[in-house]
Amino acid sequence: MYTLLLVIIYIAFISLGLPDSLLGSAWPVMHRSLDVPISYAGMITVVISIGTIVSSLLSDRLTKKFGTGLVTLVSVMLTAVALFGFSFSQSFIMLLVFSIPYGIGAGAVDAALNNYVALHYASRHMNWLHSFWGVGASVSPYIMSYFLTGGRAYTEGYFFVSLLQIGLTFILFMSLPLWKQSRRVSAADEHYEPIALKDTLKIKGVKFVLITFFGYCAIESTAGLWASSYLVEHRGVPANIAAQFASYFFIGITAGRFLAGFISDVVGDKRMIRYGSLIILLGISLFMFEYRSHSMYMISLIIIGLGCAPIYPAIIHSTPVNFPKRYSQSIIGIQMASAYLGTTVMPPLFGFIVSVSTIGLFPVYLLVLTGFMLFFSEKLNQTLKLTA
Structure with missing residues (x-):
């Protein structure tokens, strides 16, 4: 069945x-x-x-x-x-x-x-x-x-x-x-039971996982929306090539999730989130430099995508382990709302930054979001360890 x-x-x-x-x-x-x-x-x-x-x-x-x-x-x-x-x-x-x-x-x-x-x-x-x-x-x-x-x-x-x-x-x-x-x-x-939003937010660690999820989805949506424009406007990559390169970010996510499936049960959700965040930081660091060969930007975007790949599934899958199972549907529902909020708010915020500054800040913006996500992910781990 x-x-x-x-x-x-x-x-x-x-x-x-x-x-x-x-x-x-x-x-x-x-x-x-x-x-x-x-x-x-x-x-x-x-x-x-x-x-x-x-x-x-x-x-x-x-x-x-x-x-x-x-x-x-x-x-x-x-x-x-x-x-x-x-x-x-x-x-x-x-x-x-x-x-x-x-x-x-x-x-x-x-x-x-x-x-x-x-x-x-x-x-x-x-x-x-x-x-x-x-x-x-x-x-x-x-x-x-x-x-x-x-x-x-x-x-x-x-x-x-x-x-x-x-x-x-x-x-x-x-x-x-x-x-x-x-x-x-x-x-x-x-033993599933619904729980009010205000009561869900009182559960130890829930606020940290919501912020972590918000941060991750902000990274994914911002990278997907602005990578091509950054390459064209700031690095002088032809528009048709930049559009192709931006798609490699999503290919990195798709391929990365397929590969993560073979190791996630052994590595564990907590470490998958940590390692994924570090890989994102590596990819963004490579993306910040100027290269003679445009292919290095493509490789950097693939690395960022590979880092993003295990984080979303790991956050979701660890929810019934980190929190009481009977509240998992309520918590996951709020997590999805937090995810959509990050997707909705953060890419336009970078658009506003571009309008008053420069699109050259794109990698810096991603670095800040990734550091933000990793910080609250580790805060969640510390909180859960103290309440175990």
């Missing part, structure tokens, strides 16, 4: 990644078609982020009442509806409307699935599952590119991905009996 369910979860993680990079790949065409400024993409991402934060905070109560299977099914169905809506929206207002179910669906399923895997499967599966998220996030730009380079509309790309999500919704619907059986089997040893 658990093996078949794991296969379903792997497929669901690909689904989680599919919508995440669609907007970025389609927006250069979308904003012209809709006759809105290119900056309006920020409004869409803010609406999506608000939805994900709200649904992440509610995930504990939803999962307790309806179970992981049904929450996952409804969440994926909401993202399918949102993507389908994007495929026929002819106005920016309609995009904002469909961004609401987009965000709500993404947040709830992310928190529910991550908690389920953290409770029931080994650390290696958490790494491999998030590697499959990377597969989904890498595939969707190619799907969009296929339609755009073929002279077709971006709406067809959204429509195709919405069909994939609808197909997954059907698979999840057919798998509901598996989830129900799993819920009966595990109910006796989970």
Whole structure:
């Protein structure tokens, strides 16, 4: 039962990644078609982020009442509806409307699935599952590119991905009996109970893990958004090459999570976070120098991606170990909200810094964020050691 369910979860993680990079790949065409400024993409991402934060905070109560299977099914169905809506929206207002179910669906399923895997499967599966998220996030730009380079509309790309999500919704619907059986089997040893936000924050170490997660997602999202612009504006790398190099950051994350799966059970989540942070610092340090060969920037970005790879899965997987299992869904839900907050706030903050200073501060900004994350990760370890 658990093996078949794991296969379903792997497929669901690909689904989680599919919508995440669609907007970025389609927006250069979308904003012209809709006759809105290119900056309006920020409004869409803010609406999506608000939805994900709200649904992440509610995930504990939803999962307790309806179970992981049904929450996952409804969440994926909401993202399918949102993507389908994007495929026929002819106005920016309609995009904002469909961004609401987009965000709500993404947040709830992310928190529910991550908690389920953290409770029931080994650390290696958490790494491999998030590697499959990377597969989904890498595939969707190619799907969009296929339609755009073929002279077709971006709406067809959204429509195709919405069909994939609808197909997954059907698979999840057919798998509901598996989830129900799993819920009966595990109910006796989970003792799961929802807990209020203010009470969750009082648990020793929770605030530190939230800040750590905020810091990590700030690093990942800032690097993904600004690396290409830094290479073009500050290092003189041609735009087409810089765009390719920026993609290697995500390739580093995807490949790194696949490789981390083979060692994470032996090394342990705590050390995976520590070693990953140190590798990020190494990659950023290399990225700060000027090179005659552009390939060194690519290698530096891959190293940063490899360092990022194990941190997200390790933080999630260690939650039921670091804190009472019965509160893990509540804590993971808040962690996801903190993650989305870091993703939403910190890249625009660097944009503001660029507007008043220089984009040359990009590596310094990443160094500060990484040091911030590592500091609070170690504070968490110290706190847990004292309360053990």
